[in-house]
Amino acid sequence: MTKSTSPSGATGQKAVPDLIGSKTRLWTETAKLKDRDVLRLSILRDLVMGLHSEKSRQLATHNRTGAEKITLWEQRLESLMLVQALEGDLGDLIQNVQITAPIAQDVPSVLLSTFPKEKILREDRKWEAALVNKAHQRGWHFWNLDTWVEIPKIEEWTHRLTQGLWPNAFILFVESVPRSGASQTPPTDRLWHGRWWIATRAETDLTQLLKTDLNLWPGSPQNAPDQPVFKLNFPKSKA
Numbered sequence: 001m002t003k004s005t006s007p008s009g010a011t012g013q014k015a016v017p018d019l020i021g022s023k024t025r026l027w028t029e030t031a032k033l034k035d036r037d038v039l040r041l042s043i044l045r046d047l048v049m050g051l052h053s054e055k056s057r058q059l060a061t062h063n064r065t066g067a068e069k070i071t072l073w074e075q076r077l078e079s080l081m082l083v084q085a086l087e088g089d090l091g092d093l094i095q096n097v098q099i100t101a102p103i104a105q106d107v108p109s110v111l112l113s114t115f116p117k118e119k120i121l122r123e124d125r126k127w128e129a130a131l132v133n134k135a136h137q138r139g140w141h142f143w144n145l146d147t148w149v150e151i152p153k154i155e156e157w158t159h160r161l162t163q164g165l166w167p168n169a170f171i172l173f174v175e176s177v178p179r180s181g182a183s184q185t186p187p188t189d190r191l192w193h194g195r196w197w198i199a200t201r202a203e204t205d206l207t208q209l210l211k212t213d214l215n216l217w218p219g220s221p222q223n224a225p226d227q228p229v230f231k232l233n234f235p236k237s238k239a
Contacts, residue, residue: 016073019050020091027090030167035138035201038131040086042170045127048077075099081130105129114142114234115197119175128172135199141235143169143206145196146177147228153219154192160217161196164210169200191221206230 023043030036030043051074058066079100080086080093105126107115120129132142149157162171177193186193200206207230214220214228 015054016051016070019047019054020094022050023047024090026166033167035140037084037086038134038138038140038199039167039170041081041131041134043090044077044080044086045131048074048127051077072099078102078126081105081127102126105133107132108136111136111142111234119173125173131170131172131199139202141200141202141204142172142233143198143200144231144233145198145206145210145228146193146226146231147196147214148186148191148193148221148224148226150219150221151190151192154194157217157219158196160219161210165198165200168204168209169198169206172197172199186225188223191224206232 023046027040027043030039033039051070055067055070055074058064058070073094076094076097076099079097082100082103083093083097086093105121107117107120107129111132115132119125120132135142145161158171158174165171174194174196177195198206200209210230
């Protein structure tokens with residue numbers, strides 16, 4: 001059974017509309033792309049991340065009413081996760097969607113060697129599981145990028161990566177490179193060895209997309225123990 005609940009008057013007056021507005025241009029630019037359903041699902045995921053951060057701020061200031069209103073927006077976006085055709089105006093879609101009960105996301109068994117269950121089937125990665133499903137249906141590929149980044153500039157570096165990937169690819173999630181996977185210990189405690197899980201269009205070679213200036217980005221250390229490592233995880237060969 002569905003219900004329609006409008007979270008109008010959400011906290012911060014402008015916080016949620018501003019978040020939606022910040023994604024409107026990207027949403028509109030995908031309108032003529034054949035794989036826009038994948039890209040638009042990733043835009044919705046990023047919106048949810050922004051809402052989660054805003055809700056955390058509301059809870060930190062003991063504004064439970066504001067946090068509850070944001071939860072309604074999160075439920076609307078989660079309902080859009082189940083919509084096959086993400087067409088039309090972003091704001092209208094969010095406002096008019098019927099809220100439905102959440103459905104657990106699964107990942108095709110063929111991908112579980114690429115995305116182990118403990119990484120992709122966690123409760124807090126249901127959006128990423130949905131993205132993996134949708135991208136796989138569209139024949140997209142899945143990569144890892146392992147590289148060292150200066151800790152104070154991780155957010156800035158990741159933002160630069162996000163811009164460099166779009167619309168040919170997007171980040172699924174980020175984690176630390178397992179200790180056994182790091183060839184050396186960092187020369188300073190200001191460096192972090194990160195692993196970015198990335199989905200790309202089938203025709204996109206991640207090494208070619210990023211090779212030109214990756215080491216020149218703010219936050220890329222000159223004294224890194226290793227060079228960036230690109231790995232195509234699925235399919236195993238692009239032949």
